[in-house]
Amino acid sequence: MAKTERFNAGDAAGRVTELKRELQRLVMSIAEDEDYSPETIDRARDALLALRELRTRRSSARSSSLKLLGSVSCPEDFRCPLSKELMRDPVIVATGQTYDRVGIQKWLKAGNRTCPMTQQVLSHTILTPNHLIREMISRWCKTQGVELSELVPCTDEDQITEGEKDKFLSLLGKMASTISEQKEAAKELRLLTKKMPSFRGLFGESPEAIAQLLNPLSAVRSSSSVHLDLQEDVITTLLNLSIHDNNKKLVAETPSVIPLLMEALRSGTIATRSNAAATLFTLSALDSNKELIGKCGALRPLINLLEEGHPLTMTDVASAIFNLCIIHENRARAVREGAVGVILSKIENRSRVDELLAILAIISSHQKAIEEMALLDAVPCLLSIMRETSCARNKENCIAILHTICCSDRTKLKDLREEEKTYGTISEICRSGTSRAKRKASTILERLNRAYNMSHTT
Numbered sequence: 001m002a003k004t005e006r007f008n009a010g011d012a013a014g015r016v017t018e019l020k021r022e023l024q025r026l027v028m029s030i031a032e033d034e035d036y037s038p039e040t041i042d043r044a045r046d047a048l049l050a051l052r053e054l055r056t057r058r059s060s061a062r063s064s065s066l067k068l069l070g071s072v073s074c075p076e077d078f079r080c081p082l083s084k085e086l087m088r089d090p091v092i093v094a095t096g097q098t099y100d101r102v103g104i105q106k107w108l109k110a111g112n113r114t115c116p117m118t119q120q121v122l123s124h125t126i127l128t129p130n131h132l133i134r135e136m137i138s139r140w141c142k143t144q145g146v147e148l149s150e151l152v153p154c155t156d157e158d159q160i161t162e163g164e165k166d167k168f169l170s171l172l173g174k175m176a177s178t179i180s181e182q183k184e185a186a187k188e189l190r191l192l193t194k195k196m197p198s199f200r201g202l203f204g205e206s207p208e209a210i211a212q213l214l215n216p217l218s219a220v221r222s223s224s225s226v227h228l229d230l231q232e233d234v235i236t237t238l239l240n241l242s243i244h245d246n247n248k249k250l251v252a253e254t255p256s257v258i259p260l261l262m263e264a265l266r267s268g269t270i271a272t273r274s275n276a277a278a279t280l281f282t283l284s285a286l287d288s289n290k291e292l293i294g295k296c297g298a299l300r301p302l303i304n305l306l307e308e309g310h311p312l313t314m315t316d317v318a319s320a321i322f323n324l325c326i327i328h329e330n331r332a333r334a335v336r337e338g339a340v341g342v343i344l345s346k347i348e349n350r351s352r353v354d355e356l357l358a359i360l361a362i363i364s365s366h367q368k369a370i371e372e373m374a375l376l377d378a379v380p381c382l383l384s385i386m387r388e389t390s391c392a393r394n395k396e397n398c399i400a401i402l403h404t405i406c407c408s409d410r411t412k413l414k415d416l417r418e419e420e421k422t423y424g425t426i427s428e429i430c431r432s433g434t435s436r437a438k439r440k441a442s443t444i445l446e447r448l449n450r451a452y453n454m455s456h457t458t
Helices: 009-032 038-070 101-109 131-144 162-174 179-195 197-205 209-213 215-219 228-243 245-253 257-267 270-283 287-295 299-308 311-324 328-336 339-348 353-363 367-375 378-388 392-408 410-423 425-432 435-457
Strands: 090-092 098-100
Touching: 009 038, 090 101, 090 131, 098 101, 162 179, 162 197, 162 209, 179 197, 179 215, 179 228, 197 209, 197 228, 197 245, 209 215, 209 228, 215 228, 215 257, 228 245, 228 257, 228 270, 245 257, 245 270, 245 287, 257 270, 257 299, 270 287, 270 299, 270 311, 287 311, 287 328, 299 311, 299 328, 299 339, 311 328, 311 353, 328 339, 328 353, 328 367, 339 353, 339 367, 339 378, 353 367, 353 392, 367 378, 367 392, 378 392, 378 410, 378 425, 392 410, 392 425, 392 435, 410 425, 410 435, 425 435
Parallel strands: none
Antiparallel strands: 090 098
16 A cells, blocks of 8 residues: 555544534534524534544554554563553553553543552552653564554544633633522533543633632532532532642642532532542542641541441542551541541451551551550451451551551460461461561561560570
8 A cells, every 4th residue: 555545543533533523513503502504414414424434444444453463472561451452652550550541541530540450549640651661562563564553543632622611611600600500500510521631621721710610519618508419510520620630739729629528528419428539539649639638637527438338438438548648647637537446347347348458557557546456456357357358468458457566565466376376377478478468477476486485484
């Protein structure tokens, strides 16, 4: 095929974006205007046909590259762990794992806040390009005759038109209008910020936009007249905004945001409370925000919501508490607010054991937390989980907490000695645990042996 006839992925991507935006405008015109013209329908149909033709050509070009790719063995390190396909734009997440940008973005947009490979909660959602892997893939493709740019054409969805900016300003204006217009505008802003990343960015460009969004909630904060459906739409829009990395600092530092999120945690619908917790989790990707959220007192309503234990809120609440407790100051706050008792109670009932053990492990660096665990008889509970679970991460967290308790309270060595004598649980960790778990288990066994020898000598 001659060079001039080849499918140009970059040009096609730009054309696809233009057609999608044109189609979106036409469809909205048809939906909102009762007197729309037949020409509008024709233009929408032409846009759809053009999109179909581009998709067919793109699929054909991609198929050619994939057929060529299928005839050679692709190195495993070049495949995305999610799609199992050759990565076009490899990026690194907070845990250090590498994924193809398209795949991990889809994972994050679906509401997931963990690393797919390690299952660890992501401390932030910033995606860092992996230039080394990208260059290695590019060189490998050249040696195999594969056009990498044709495998997954990249589209730029972040451009926004003047008409969309005008709509954005109009919707914000309605947030200071009648309750019916506020509800209508809030629902549309929720939808637009969910589907269009460009709308999230607009809030960062307008200093007063977030305050305008929150105006209906701020106005009724001191009364009981808040409309729960309006509150849910506003808080969910705030969650959508906080996903945009450039917005995190701005959103958190807007004076009314954290107090309104705390109020939503206490009094909103279940969906609102879950989304308020998710917003705090997302905002806490920045250490400065962790400190700010902690100082505002958000851990108390989060722990209360955790204690209530509604299944739809537990994941978001646990993720938010874990992220906030990454900084030492918030661990002390969490302990003061009763986190240890609440978490142990949930773990004893085998509720969200994975997430709550991770929180307990991180706050166990605080002396007061260890004292409370000892008083609440946490050792038997942790030992039973170690026997039951097949999760290496849970075993590691349990043995790390037990190690800290035993270093602080020697009387707890008796429970561990009986456990080791009856089940050999700690020795098993020494043989098959993670490297960190093995170190902690080995230290515990040394303490048990030393205590036994001292007792025997006496």
